[in-house]
Amino acid sequence: xxxxxxxxxVAVIGGGPAGLMAAEVLIQGGVQVDLYDAMPSVGRKFLxxxxxxxxxxxxxxxxxxxxxxxxxxAQIKPLLDTFGPEALREWVHNLGIATFVxxxxxxxxxxxxxxxxxxxxxxxxxxxxxxxxxxHRWCGWNENGALRFATxxxxxxxxxxxxxxxxxxxxxxxxxxxxxxxxxxxxxxxxVVPFQPANCGFDVGWSEYFSSRFAGHPVKAVTxxxxxxxxxxxxxxGDLMVTATGVEGGLIYxxxxxxxxxxxxxxAAVIYLDLTPGKNLPRIxxxxxxxxxxxxxxxxxxxxxxxxxVKTGLLRELVPPxxxxxxxxxxxxxxxxxxxxxxxxxxxxxISSAGGVAFExxxxxxxxxxxxxxxxxxxxxxxxxxxGGYLLTACFTSGRTAGLGALAHLEYGNx
Ligand SMILES: Cc1cc2nc3c(=O)[nH]c(=O)nc-3n(C[C@H](O)[C@H](O)[C@H](O)COP(=O)(O)OP(=O)(O)OC[C@H]3O[C@@H](n4cnc5c(N)ncnc54)[C@H](O)[C@@H]3O)c2cc1C
Numbered sequence: 344x345x346x347x348x349x350x351x352x353v354a355v356i357g358g359g360p361a362g363l364m365a366a367e368v369l370i371q372g373g374v375q376v377d378l379y380d381a382m383p384s385v386g387r388k389f390l391x392x393x394x395x396x397x398x399x400x401x402x403x404x405x406x407x408x409x410x411x412x413x414x415x416x417a418q419i420k421p422l423l424d425t426f427g428p429e430a431l432r433e434w435v436h437n438l439g440i441a442t443f444v445x446x447x448x449x450x451x452x453x454x455x456x457x458x459x460x461x462x463x464x465x466x467x468x469x470x471x472x473x474x475x476x477x478x479h480r481w482c483g484w485n486e487n488g489a490l491r492f493a494t495x496x497x498x499x500x501x502x503x504x505x506x507x508x509x510x511x512x513x514x515x516x517x518x519x520x521x522x523x524x525x526x527x528x529x530x531x532x533x534x535v536v537p538f539q540p541a542n543c544g545f546d547v548g549w550s551e552y553f554s555s556r557f558a559g560h561p562v563k564a565v566t567x568x569x570x571x572x573x574x575x576x577x578x579x580x581g582d583l584m585v586t587a588t589g590v591e592g593g594l595i596y597x598x599x600x601x602x603x604x605x606x607x608x609x610x611a612a613v614i615y616l617d618l619t620p621g622k623n624l625p626r627i628x629x630x631x632x633x634x635x636x637x638x639x640x641x642x643x644x645x646x647x648x649x650x651x652x653v654k655t656g657l658l659r660e661l662v663p664p665x666x667x668x669x670x671x672x673x674x675x676x677x678x679x680x681x682x683x684x685x686x687x688x689x690x691x692x693x694i695s696s697a698g699g700v701a702f703e704x705x706x707x708x709x710x711x712x713x714x715x716x717x718x719x720x721x722x723x724x725x726x727x728x729x730x731g732g733y734l735l736t737a738c739f740t741s742g743r744t745a746g747l748g749a750l751a752h753l754e755y756g757n758x
Contacts, residue, residue, distance in 0.1 A: 345695065346371075346594035346597050347609050347754060348372060348373045348374045348753055349373050349374070349375075349568065350408045351374045351375065351501050351504040351753045352374065352376075352377065352429075352467075352504055352719070353369050353375070353377075353503055353504060353505045353507065353565075353749050353753070354376075354378075354379060354490055354501055354503040354505075354506045354507070355369065355376060355377070355379070355489070355506070355507045355509060355746075356378075356379045356481045356507070356508050356509065357376045357380060357382075357508065357510040357518075357519075357682055357721070357723075358378055358380040358382075358384075358385025358386060358475070358509075359386060359388055359389055359439070359508035359509060359511050359541075359720065359721060359722075359738065360389050360738045360739050361384070361509035361511075361519070361720040361721025361722070361723075361738040361739065361741055361742035361745075362378060362380075362385075362509030362720070362721065362741075362742060363378070363385065363386065363465075363468065363742070364720075364738075364739045364746065365507040365509060365631065365718075365720055365742040365743070365745050365746035365749070366378050366468055366472070366473045366507075366746070367464075367467075367468060367473075367663060367743075367746070367753065368742075368746035368750070369507070369746045369749060369750060370468065370471045370472055370473050370749050371471070371752040372746075372747075374749075374750065375472075375474075376473045376474065377471070377473075377474045377476060377503070377714075378468075378474065378475050378476065379476045379479040379481060379490075379492060379501075380474055380475075380476070380477055380478075380519065381478070381479065381480035381519055382431040382477065382478070382519040382549045383477050383478055383479070383523075384477060385475070385477070386461045386465075386499065387518040387519050388511065388515060388518040388520060389457050389735075390452070390457050390458060390461060390480060391515065391518055392457055392531075392735065393452075393455070393456045393457025393458060393461075394457075395675075396451060397451065397452060397456065397457045398445075398450065398451060398452045398730065398731050398732035398735070399431065399432075399435060399442065399451065399452060399460075399734065399736075400432060400444065400449075400733075400736045401428060401448055401449055401450060401731050401732040401733060401736070402424060402428065402433050402448045402449070402450055402734040403448050404442045405423070405427065407433060408427075408428060408733070409423065411519055411530055411728045411729055411731070411733045412535070412558070412704075412726055412727075412728050412733070412737070413600065413727070415479055415702070415725070415726035415727070418702045418716060418726065419726060419737055419740075420637060421561055421707060422737070422740040422743075422744050423736070423737075423740055425744065426739070426740045426743050426744075427736075427740070428450070428617065428732070428736055429733070431449060431739055431740070434458055434739075435460065435673060436454065438460060438463045438464055438467070439462045439463055440452050440453065440459060440463065441453035442527060445741060446469055447460055447731070448537055448692070449731050449732050450732055451684065452538075452582050459509030475495075476492075476499075477496045477513055477751065478494055478495055478535055479492040479493075479494050479508070479521060479543060480492060480494070480509040480512070480528070481495040481500060481508075481527075482498075482522070483527040483530070485500060487502075488502075489501060490506060491493075491501075492504060495738050496755035500628040503721075504696070504716065504753055505716040505717070505718065505749040505752055505753055506716065506717055506718070506749075507718045507719075507720060507742070507745045507746060507749055508528075508717065508718065508719045508720070508723065509719070509721045509723065509742055509745070510524045510719045510721075510723045510758070511721060511722050511723055512527070512538065512696035512699060512721075512722035512723060513525075513690050513691075513696040513698070513699075513738065514538075514540065514690055514691055514692070514694065514695060514699075515691065515692075516691055516694040516697045518724075520722065522538055522696075524723070525538075527692070531713070531714065532713060533700060533701075533702040533704050533711055533714070534700070534703065534704050534714065535698070535699060535700055535715045535725075536696040536698040536699060536700075536701055536725045537555060537685075537698050538690055538697065539589055539601060539603060539685045539690065539696065539698050540597040540599075540603065540688060540692070540693035540694045540695055540697075541599060541603075541694070541695045541696055541697040541698045541727040542599055542608075542693055542694035542695050542730050543591070543596070543599050543603070543688045543690075543692065543693035543694070544584075544586055544590060544591025544595060544687075544688040545589045545590055545591070545593075545595065545599075545602060545612075545634070545685075545686065545687055545688065546589040546620070546684070546685050546686045546687075546688065547588065547671075547682060547683065547684060547685065548587045548588070548589070548591060548685055549587075549588065549660065550660060551658055552589050552658075553660040553705065554588070554736050556609070557585045557656045557657075558585055558586055558587040559585070559586070559640070560584070560585050560652065560653040561581065561582050561583070561584050561585075561592070561653075562583050562584070562616075562653050562654060564580070564581075564582065564587060564620065564656070565581075565582070565583065565594070565616050565617060565620065565654075566578060566579065566580045566582070566616070566617040566620045566628075567579050567580075567583070567594050567595070567598065567614050567615070567616060567617075568614065568615045568617070568679075569598055569601065569602065569612070569613075569615070569725075570606075571601045572605060572608060572609075577598055577601065578736065579597055580620060580692075580715065581593055581594040581597075582594060582718060583595050583657075585657075587604065587686065587689045588688075589688070589751065590684070591688070595728065596694065596729055596730050597605070597730075597731075598614070599687070599726055599729075600697065601730075602614070602684055602700060603687045603697075603738060605685060606626065606685070608610050609684055610685075611683050611684060612683075612684045613680055613681050613682065613683050613684070613687050614681075614682050615680060615682070616679075616680040616682055617648065617677075617678050617679060617680075618650060618654045618678075618680060619648055619649065619654070621748060622648070624674055625680050627648055627674040627677055627678060628670050628671055628674040629646060630647035630648050630668040631643070631644070631648060631673055632670040633647055633693045635647075636744065640667055641655050644658075648696045650677060650679065651694050654689070658673070658676060658677065659678060659707065661676070661682065662676045662680070666692065670723040683720055685708040687690065694730055694734075695722060695727065695728075695730075696722065697725070697726075697727035698726040699722065699723045699724050699726075700719045700723055700724050700725060701725050702725060702726075705719060705724075706748075708744060708745070708747070708748025708749075708752070709724070709744050710745075710746055710749075711750055714751065716749075718745035718746075718748055718749050718752075719743040719745065720738070720741040720744070720746075721737075721738040721741055721742060721746035722734065722738060732743050736737035736742075
């Protein structure tokens with residue numbers, strides 16, 4: 344393949360995990376690769392993902408793994424069949440980075456950071472011959488079909504044999520993925536599903552008192568239950584975080600697609616918190632009914648039911664004052680505290696975005712059917728998944744599929 348393709352040149356636009364993976368398979372395939380990014384450096388969101396302990400993938404069996412992609416399971420499955428979580432881990436190891444499986448089944452780089460991995464990877468890509476062009480903002484195509492870039496030196500154009508677009512989703516615009524590419528593709532008739540926040544927090548509308556007192560406090564070891572529009576019951580245990588306006592954190596992100604859709608359909612989504620998952624309702628009733636003497640209700644709840652701090656704050660915020668005098672009512676709230684979510688937080692604050700280029704516009708190599716030689720990969724495609732390594736896995740594997748697809752296209756034309 345190398346000889347035949349060495350005269351061909353491919354542009355990869357977007358230097359996140361999807362674009363870098365496309366660049367890697369392209370350079371290995373023997374073509375000339377130019378990688379463009381609007382930002383002064385690549386991989387900014389990837390590095391941000393590494394700040395909170397990056398999950399690169401997940402160790403659970405393939406069936407539950409695939410279920411995380413929900414409605415897009417059928418489109419993601421063939422990508423993961425060729426380069427799935429195990430292959431990704433192997434690839435990370437080949438970069439000299441060890442991984443480990445956390446108690447949750449999530450797979451982390453040994454030091455939980457993204458920077459050493461990115462550094463090693465960029466070194467390998469440069470050595471292999473990938474040309475990096477930073478501060479090159481892609482602005483579409485000119486009338487001759489050349490790629491147009493805005494650069495600090497003025498407009499730059501590039502004629503290439505194929506292009507992989509890996510421009511990211513629509514959240515955290517300050518890291519580069521600002522979604523400004525949407526009209527550039529829409530003008531070409533490529534269907535793009537509007538972005539929505541995914542893995543996002545939600546507004547509750549706290550009182551001024553509660554917000555000022557508890558914003559930033561984690562609510563540890565609770566369970567959340569939610570019944571979705573189809574009547575399915577969801578039950579998860581973990582931690583959530585109180586924010587100035589509502590709630591966020593892993594427990595909430597895991598349900599965020601369902602909660603977002605429920606709010607869109609009905610105007611609100613009600614979740615139920617169990618503040619003491621280890622103790623059943625009769626036990627909590629008995630504990631609270633215990634005479635409290637001269638102790639305050641706060642110290643009574645702390646000593647009898649281990650409810651304190653932000654958990655007490657939540658009860659005070661959400662339970663009618665009269666229920667505090669009734670052990671059965673108060674215990675029922677402790678075991679099933681309704682929390683009404685009224686809006687997802689804005690797209691830019693979300694960990695990831697739903698929406699993007701519709702799979703129906705793409706072939707199995709992720710080439711835009713209506714624009715032969717143009718491929719798309721990563722979060723800019725219309726899929727979503729919870730946090731836990733599923734996002735990066737799909738970005739890596741789709742970048743690889745798009746890069747291999749571009750090689751096949753250059754070698755065999757439209758097949
Ligand atoms: C705080 C945070 C934590 C996260 N933690 C995890 C985690 O632990 N595990 C996980 O799986 N995922 C995590 N993610 C999500 C993950 O980082 C993203 O899904 C992933 O980076 C998307 O990869 P991508 O290559 O598709 O796009 P991006 O990484 O967004 O890269 C897109 C690139 O395209 C460039 N670009 C955009 N428009 C243009 C243009 N017009 N011209 C030129 N360049 C352009 C951007 O500058 C950017 O460099 C996290 C995200 C955030 C924000």
